[in-house]
Amino acid sequence: MLQSWLPVPSDSDFSIHNLPFGIFSDERPARAGLAIGEWVVDLAAAYALNMFPHYPEAGSAFRKPVLNDLIALGRGFSEYVRKIVQAALCDRESALNQFSDHLLVPLKSVQMHMPLKVGNYTDFYSSEEHAFSVGQMFRPENPLFPNWKHLPVAYHGRASSIVVSGTPVPRPWGQTGQPGGVPAFKPTNALDYELELAFVIGKDSAIGRPVAVAEAEDYIFGLLLFNDWSARDIQRWEYQPLGPFTSKNFASSVSPWIVTWEALQHFRVPAPPQEPEPLPYLAHSPRQNFDLSLSVSIKPNNGEEFLVCKTHSRNIYWTAAQQIAHHTVTGCNLQPGDLLATGTISGREINQKGCLLEATLNGTQPVMLKNGVERRFLEDHDEVIMRGFGQKGDIRVGFGGLRGQVLPALHSFP
């Protein structure tokens, strides 16, 4: 069992087994760091002390305000960095301890930034419980479309508006359908969150060359916690026939820390069996998910925080490898910095639903926060807090949370 000389609270997401990558700033500009307990390891400073002698090119990657260059150096590089820092954290004689005033920055004193410039963002629809219960609301006789069990349904989302945890999200204005046929234009009445995980692509694939499902996991750098904000009333009116557009492109939020592929390996579990069997290009064995505990809380304005969802990621129907194989099946290329999100992750029970659309049956059955305080959809000033972590024995690895507060809509429209 690894033991650090740096005290790490036992319930910290940032154990010695995790060491996720992020971009932070203090009085100096934004740069790359690793989280450990209540500290950030300043990788640019560690590089200057010659802690990473095998990668002379790493210095410029560590000083960039996004992790894309670091990610593009490959998983071999990120493993190397984590191993060196892990060893240093376990060695009282290490330079990290000796120069800790210089190399360790308190987490509470830093500002976290968007960890990467997202190239392309794709949102899947891979939780069967989610697809089924949403489908049931709108097509009770036939909740899953005929394609759903044959391919991981997905759509291309908007990359430019992905923001880091802590960034407030104004309630959007938009068009909504009305009984008379003439649409209304007003701030959304059905603002929702979506609890998701997003895989960060770490490697280029060539255009015209599908990625084989057996090799697909090699393309994953790590994982983010992801909130795909949605305006349900706008979505309902606009989505036919080409899918959601302005109802989802106003913002998605990511955790500031990317948990690496290696740190996730402790939490592999078998994915649920698939019936019917998928086509050969989607068949792999063993099919595995990561078993992470996930939750969503709502914190009304200046109030306490209330748990509204407690679920996990072990039952996702389409694995990350299957998502990648399908994404590239016709020849689409992947690039480092792309995100592939799972889509809303839900369980069967009403308190396991990853969005309010499901948890409140489209606003008809409010969730109770406490006596007299309920929610059908999000209200102004609500803060949405998502958490995610894996725990296996004493090993805990997590994202450190993902927060975003709803701001009131613009007073009048431009």
Place this chain on the structure above:
Amino acid sequence: MLQSWLPVPSDSDFSIHNLPFGIFSDERPARAGLAIGEWVVDLAAAYALNMFPHYPEAGSAFRKPVLNDLIALGRGFSEYVRKIVQAALCDRESALNQFSDHLLVPLKSVQMHMPLKVGNYTDFYSSEEHAFSVGQMFRPENPLFPNWKHLPVAYHGRASSIVVSGTPVPRPWGQTGQPGGVPAFKPTNALDYELELAFVIGKDSAIGRPVAVAEAEDYIFGLLLFNDWSARDIQRWEYQPLGPFTSKNFASSVSPWIVTWEALQHFRVPAPPQEPEPLPYLAHSPRQNFDLSLSVSIKPNNGEEFLVCKTHSRNIYWTAAQQIAHHTVTGCNLQPGDLLATGTISGREINQKGCLLEATLNGTQPVMLKNGVERRFLEDHDEVIMRGFGQKGDIRVGFGGLRGQVLPALHSFP
């Protein structure tokens, strides 16, 4: 009337009024150029000769292998560059003439490259004739969805797989629905082109701040000719409920030359009236399109080329300004290098259809290329050639064509 000392054929897309921007290479690396007649003006070399003294920062933008930095300098900058080159082309005493051996490179000797790194790509559905005739095939009782006349329907497309004219496109493999319910996996039998125009965004908008329709045109740097390759059989099976995905993400092709906003001004025409009147955030006056002649030809393997579509862009229902206002209505931000494509542009007549899906009524009525040679969808080795230009009196401004050849599918799937 501007008159260049450099002979320009009267049917050239690259008149003195055009001067579009592109990225070219010869024995030296890729860099920025302007097209004139049968020549490229080497902007990096012209900069070195101090032709652009008011923008000392332009040198590095001209030497980049994509135009993004140049575009981000703003429309004031690109107008300045074009004005200086235009004046030099009309002045026999100019440095451009004096050092023409050094500054002018024959178009036929250069290789053209992808002109920009596309940040985000959005595809609209703004031609009423297209939306109506596609809708009619699949929903004859109700061809246009109720939202279509109230908002410019669109979806987010894939930016990574956008390629420059001349890049071949392999026939993709993919899933298609079958009568028994079990999908097939095979190369597409319904490969199609889509004739479109794509606006290049030249200016940042802030997240959470919708762009007012009256200011929306300020965000446009220029225009590309655009071919959104599509696999119709794959699209039909996958698109519900979140829109097209692998049927369109394998490739889109762009013209190598970006025609600037200023060069397009000669061709403004009133856009078709809208009934019902759109919501105020989409209302502007005068609503205008650009009147460009557009065509598609198919050139079977080593054969001659046959015209299969001749149409124009003056009747597009939703203007570029309306597309931008709607894209940002909920708060989505735009960034220099984003593309907003019109969607397939079609006219009413069967020979004005911008894709084969429409021209052949979903493959049921083949188009005749010549005696005995017909097409329902594209065949291997077919080259698709799109052209577009505006002509007003002697003023001609065009894209110089957009070509892409279909390659046979991979022999066996990875």
